[in-house]
Amino acid sequence: MDLTPQPPLSTAVVDTPAALEMAGLSLRLGGTPILRDIDLKLAPGRVLALLGPSGSGKTTLLRLVAGLLVPDAGTIHLAGKLVAAAGHALPPEARGLGMVFQDYALWPHMNVAGNVGFPLEMRRMPAPERAKRVARALDRVGLAAFAERRPSELSGGQQQRVAIARAIVAEPALVLFDEPLSNLDRELRETMVGEIAGLVEELGLTALYVTHDHSEAFSLAHEVAVMEAGQIAQIAAPEDLVADPASVSIARFLRLGALLPVQRGAQGWYLRGGAFLAPPEAAPEKTDTVLLPSRALSVTEPRAGMLTATVTRTLFRGDGHWATLALDGGHDIQLLLPHRPAPGAVLGLQISHGSLRWFPSSPSKRTSP
Amino acid sequence: MRRQGGAPQGLLTALAAVLLTVIVAAPFLFIALQAIFPKIGAGSLAAPFSAMADVLSAGRLPRATLNTLIMGVGTVIVSALIAVPLAAIRALYRLPGAALWDVIFLVPFMIPPYIATLSWVMTGQPRGYLEQLTGQNIAGLLFSVPGIVIILALHCFPVVYFALSRSFAAIGGRFADVSRVFGAGPLRAFLRVTLPLALPGLAASLILVFAMAIEEYGTPAVLGTRIGFRVLVTGIDEAIGDWPVDLPGASTLALVLVAMATAAYLAQRRLLARGGFETTGSRPLQADRRPLGRATLPALLLFGAVALVSTGIPLLAVLATALAKTISGGLAPENLGLQNFTAVLATSTTARSALLTSLGLGLVAALLTGLLGAFAAFVVLRTRARGRFYVDLLAALPNAAPGVVVALGMILLWNQPWWPITPYNTLSILVLAYVLLLLPQPVRYTTAALQQIAPSLDAAARVSGASELTMARRILLPLIGPHLLVAMLLVFVVAARELVASLLILPVGHQTIATFIWRQFDQGSVGLGMAMAFVTICLTTLLPLVVLIAARRTEDIG
CATH class of the missing domain: 1.10.3720.10 (MetI-like)
Structure with missing residues (x-):
C-alpha cells in the first residue's frame, strides 16, 4: 500500500476513492500502544470485518474512524477526504457516518421515531421529509409499528433493530458496527446476522463491522481483518482465511482444528513422539506445528500403517458426538462423530494431506497441548 | 480515552x-488568611500566627473542640441506638404499615433542629406543656449535654434508619438466606452475615450524622449557652457577633471545624467508594420478610414511641404555641385562636x-x-x-x-x-x-x-x-x-x-x-x-x- 500522503489535487484521473483508507495509524493510551501502524482500505459497497479477541484494538480502531478518538500517528481518509492525522481530527459530527453500538445506545428520553430521526434532524432535514425517511428506515427493520414506543419498552433484539435503523436512516457513506450482536442470545444473534446481511446487500452499504465472533464475520464480510495485539495479523476473504491462516495464533483463534507439534524424522514429518504424517517435501525445513483441520480427517476402521487414535471421552452435543481422541505421543484432538464410539475404542484416521497447514517455529508460538 | x-x-x-x-x-x-495574619484587615501581614496562639492559650479552642467532639460522638451513638433496631425490624420482618412509618420518619429529618429545639423548650421547661399535663418538667435533662445530644439524634437518626434498612433488606435477601440454606439460624444469619455486610453503609451514615451534628448551630445555641457548653459553631458565632468582634479568633475556630468536617467527609466518601456489598448483584432480590408474630405489638409500640418523641411532640408543641392566644394562658381550649397565623399571612x-x-x-x-x-x-x-x-x-x-x-x-x-x-x-x-x-x-x-x-x-x-x-x-x-x-x-x-x-x-x-x-x-x-x-x-x-x-x-x- 502507498504510505505517502496523497496530494489533494491530482491531475491524473482517479478512480472512485476508497470509502475508507487508513495509513500508518497508531494510538497509545496512557503510554500503552493500543494500535500499531494500521493500514486498511475499504472500497465502496464492501463490508470489512475487524475480527479479534477482546483487547486486540478492534473497537479502538472503529472509534478512531468515528472520530471519538484521535490518532497519535497516521491518517484516515473517508471517501478521499482527510479526516484525521496525528493529533488532529474532524469531530465525529462532521464525518457523516452511521454507527451501531454494542449497548444499542438508544436515548431513553426519546421514542423510537425520535431516536431514528435524530441524525436527519442534525442534518436539518425538514420534518415532513424526515418523517417519511424514519418510517422507511423503521419499515426496513420491521419495526414500523413501534415508532411511538419508548426504547425501554422494546426487547433487546428490537432495540438493536432501532439502533440499526438510526445508523442507516441518513444513508451514510460508511456504517460502523461495534459488536452489535454481542449482547443478544445465540438464536437471536443468528437471525440478526441474516437481517443485517440482507440490509447490507439491499442498500449496498459500505460497512466496517467489529466482532469477536468469527461466524458473524464470515457471514457478513467480503473481507476479514484479523487483529492481534493492536496490529492486523491477516486480511483476507473469509474462505481464504479458513483455508490458509497465516499463523498458528490465527488458526487457534478461528478454531480451525487441532494444532499439533511436528518433527522431522527418517521418512519425513512425524507428530512429535508419534505417528508419521507426511513426506519430507510436504513442509519447509523450519516447520514445527501442523494444523489438522477437522474437515481434513475422516474416521475409518484402523488398518496397518494408518494414523490411529484412542477414544478417551465423548459428549453428546445434539448434532453429533464430540469425541476427544488420544494420538500416539500424548496428543489430543477433538472430532465430531456421527455415532457414539465406545470409550477406549481404537479408530483409524484418514488424512487429506492437501488440507494440512504447516507453520514454522515463531517467537509468538504457544503450542497447544 | x-x-x-x-x-x-x-x-x-x-x-x-x-x-x-x-x-x-x-x-x-480569606478565612485561612485571617487566621494566619490577624492584622490583614488593616492591610498588614504583621504578627502571623499570633491569633492562633492567643486562642490556644486562652483555652477556648481546645475546650470548644472537645465539646464539639462530645456533641458529635454522642449524637452518633444515640442515633445508632435508635436507628439500628428500627431498621432491622423494618427490613427483615413484616411490619404493619411499613411504608407509613417510612414517611413518618422523614418528618423529623425535615424539621430544622432549631425549630425542634424551640418546641422542646416550650414542652420541657418549667411550667411548659409537659408540666401542665403531667406536673413534671424535664428542664434538667433538656438544658444539659445529654439533652442536646438526644435532640440532635432525634433529628439525625432517619439518615441511619433509611441507609441501613435499605442495605439490610438487600443483604437479607441476597446473602442471609443463603447462609440459612447452609445451616445458620436467623440470629446467626443476622450477626454473621447481614450485620457485617451492612457495616460499611452503617459507618458511612454514622459519619454523616457526625458531620451534621458538629455543624449544627440552633440546638447548642439555645440549650448549651445557658449551661456554658460552648462548641466551635457557637464559639465562632460569639466571636463574630459579640463585642469585641474577634475575626482572627473566629477564623481559627472555623479552620478547626472545617478540618473536622473535611475529615468526616473524606472518611464517608472512602467508605462509600469501597462500595456496599448490597449492590453486587444487578438485581437485588427482595427479602422474604418474616412475620413478627407475638413481637408485633412490642415492635409497633417501639416505632410509635420513636415517632411520638421525634415527630409528634415537636409538631404538637409548635402547633400548640402557634395557636395559643397568650403563652401564659397555657393549654386550655379557651386559649386557642388563629390570630398568629393570620398575622403571619396578613x-x-x-x-x-x-x-x-x-x-x-x-x-x-x-x-x-x-x-x-x-x-x-x-x-x-x-x-x-x-x-x-x-x-x-x-x-x-x-x-x-x-x-x-x-x-x-x-x-x-x-x-x-x-x-x-x-x-x-x-x-x-x-x-x-x-x-x-x-x-x-x-x-x-x-x-x-x-x-x-x-x-x-x-x-x-x-x-x-x-x-x-x-x-x-x-x-x-x-x-x-x-x-x-x-x-x-x-x-x-x-x-x-x-x-x-x-x-x-x-x-x-x-x-x-x-x-x-x-x-x-x-x-x-x-x-x-x-x-x-x-x-x-x-x-x-x-x-x-x-x-x-x-x-x-x-x-x-x-
Whole structure:
C-alpha cells in the first residue's frame, strides 16, 4: 500500500476513492500502544470485518474512524477526504457516518421515531421529509409499528433493530458496527446476522463491522481483518482465511482444528513422539506445528500403517458426538462423530494431506497441548 | 480515552474554574488568611500566627473542640441506638404499615433542629406543656449535654434508619438466606452475615450524622449557652457577633471545624467508594420478610414511641404555641385562636415579608446552585481539559463548609473596604452563601445521573451529527433533568429555612423565615414565631414530598 500522503489535487484521473483508507495509524493510551501502524482500505459497497479477541484494538480502531478518538500517528481518509492525522481530527459530527453500538445506545428520553430521526434532524432535514425517511428506515427493520414506543419498552433484539435503523436512516457513506450482536442470545444473534446481511446487500452499504465472533464475520464480510495485539495479523476473504491462516495464533483463534507439534524424522514429518504424517517435501525445513483441520480427517476402521487414535471421552452435543481422541505421543484432538464410539475404542484416521497447514517455529508460538 | 480537547472544552472548564474560585475558594482562602495574619484587615501581614496562639492559650479552642467532639460522638451513638433496631425490624420482618412509618420518619429529618429545639423548650421547661399535663418538667435533662445530644439524634437518626434498612433488606435477601440454606439460624444469619455486610453503609451514615451534628448551630445555641457548653459553631458565632468582634479568633475556630468536617467527609466518601456489598448483584432480590408474630405489638409500640418523641411532640408543641392566644394562658381550649397565623399571612407584616424573602431567596439559590452544580459535574465528567481536577476539588470543598463558616467567609471576603462594589449588606450575599453551602447537592445528584448515562449515548449523538453543545442540550440535559430538579428542590427547602448564615450576614432591614422565628423566640412573640415555624414545616415538608413523588413517576423513562 502507498504510505505517502496523497496530494489533494491530482491531475491524473482517479478512480472512485476508497470509502475508507487508513495509513500508518497508531494510538497509545496512557503510554500503552493500543494500535500499531494500521493500514486498511475499504472500497465502496464492501463490508470489512475487524475480527479479534477482546483487547486486540478492534473497537479502538472503529472509534478512531468515528472520530471519538484521535490518532497519535497516521491518517484516515473517508471517501478521499482527510479526516484525521496525528493529533488532529474532524469531530465525529462532521464525518457523516452511521454507527451501531454494542449497548444499542438508544436515548431513553426519546421514542423510537425520535431516536431514528435524530441524525436527519442534525442534518436539518425538514420534518415532513424526515418523517417519511424514519418510517422507511423503521419499515426496513420491521419495526414500523413501534415508532411511538419508548426504547425501554422494546426487547433487546428490537432495540438493536432501532439502533440499526438510526445508523442507516441518513444513508451514510460508511456504517460502523461495534459488536452489535454481542449482547443478544445465540438464536437471536443468528437471525440478526441474516437481517443485517440482507440490509447490507439491499442498500449496498459500505460497512466496517467489529466482532469477536468469527461466524458473524464470515457471514457478513467480503473481507476479514484479523487483529492481534493492536496490529492486523491477516486480511483476507473469509474462505481464504479458513483455508490458509497465516499463523498458528490465527488458526487457534478461528478454531480451525487441532494444532499439533511436528518433527522431522527418517521418512519425513512425524507428530512429535508419534505417528508419521507426511513426506519430507510436504513442509519447509523450519516447520514445527501442523494444523489438522477437522474437515481434513475422516474416521475409518484402523488398518496397518494408518494414523490411529484412542477414544478417551465423548459428549453428546445434539448434532453429533464430540469425541476427544488420544494420538500416539500424548496428543489430543477433538472430532465430531456421527455415532457414539465406545470409550477406549481404537479408530483409524484418514488424512487429506492437501488440507494440512504447516507453520514454522515463531517467537509468538504457544503450542497447544 | 483521549477525545478532542478543542477550544469549547477548554473554555467551559476555564469558566467553571473561575466561577468556583470566586464563589467557593475565595471565602475559604480569606478565612485561612485571617487566621494566619490577624492584622490583614488593616492591610498588614504583621504578627502571623499570633491569633492562633492567643486562642490556644486562652483555652477556648481546645475546650470548644472537645465539646464539639462530645456533641458529635454522642449524637452518633444515640442515633445508632435508635436507628439500628428500627431498621432491622423494618427490613427483615413484616411490619404493619411499613411504608407509613417510612414517611413518618422523614418528618423529623425535615424539621430544622432549631425549630425542634424551640418546641422542646416550650414542652420541657418549667411550667411548659409537659408540666401542665403531667406536673413534671424535664428542664434538667433538656438544658444539659445529654439533652442536646438526644435532640440532635432525634433529628439525625432517619439518615441511619433509611441507609441501613435499605442495605439490610438487600443483604437479607441476597446473602442471609443463603447462609440459612447452609445451616445458620436467623440470629446467626443476622450477626454473621447481614450485620457485617451492612457495616460499611452503617459507618458511612454514622459519619454523616457526625458531620451534621458538629455543624449544627440552633440546638447548642439555645440549650448549651445557658449551661456554658460552648462548641466551635457557637464559639465562632460569639466571636463574630459579640463585642469585641474577634475575626482572627473566629477564623481559627472555623479552620478547626472545617478540618473536622473535611475529615468526616473524606472518611464517608472512602467508605462509600469501597462500595456496599448490597449492590453486587444487578438485581437485588427482595427479602422474604418474616412475620413478627407475638413481637408485633412490642415492635409497633417501639416505632410509635420513636415517632411520638421525634415527630409528634415537636409538631404538637409548635402547633400548640402557634395557636395559643397568650403563652401564659397555657393549654386550655379557651386559649386557642388563629390570630398568629393570620398575622403571619396578613399583608404588610414583618412575618409575611420574611416568608416571601425566604421563598424568593430559596428559589433564586436553587436555580443558581442547580445550574452551577450541573455545569461543574458536566465539566468534571465529560470534558478532558486539564483544569477539571481543580473544578472537581472546588465542587467538593463546600461539603466541609458549615453554615457558620460560610457566613464568616462571606464577611471576610466581601466586607473588605477595597471592593468598588460588593454584594455585602444586600440580599445577594445570602444567595451567594446559600449557593456555596448547598452546591454539593446538585453536584452529587447530577454526577450520579451523568455516571449512569452510558458514554455511548454521547458517542451515538456525535456520530449522528450533533456537536458537543447540541449533544449536551439534547441528550444529557433531558436525562439528568429529573435528578437536577430533585437537587434544586432540596436546595430550595434548605435555603428557605437556613438559620445561622442568615443570622450573621442578614442585610439591614430584611428578615428571613429562620431569623424571624429565632428573633421572635428571643425577644418577641413566641406564638408568632411558632406559627411561622408551622407554616415553614408544612411548606418544606409537603412540597418536597409531592414533587418527589411526581419526580419518581417521570424517572420511569430511565
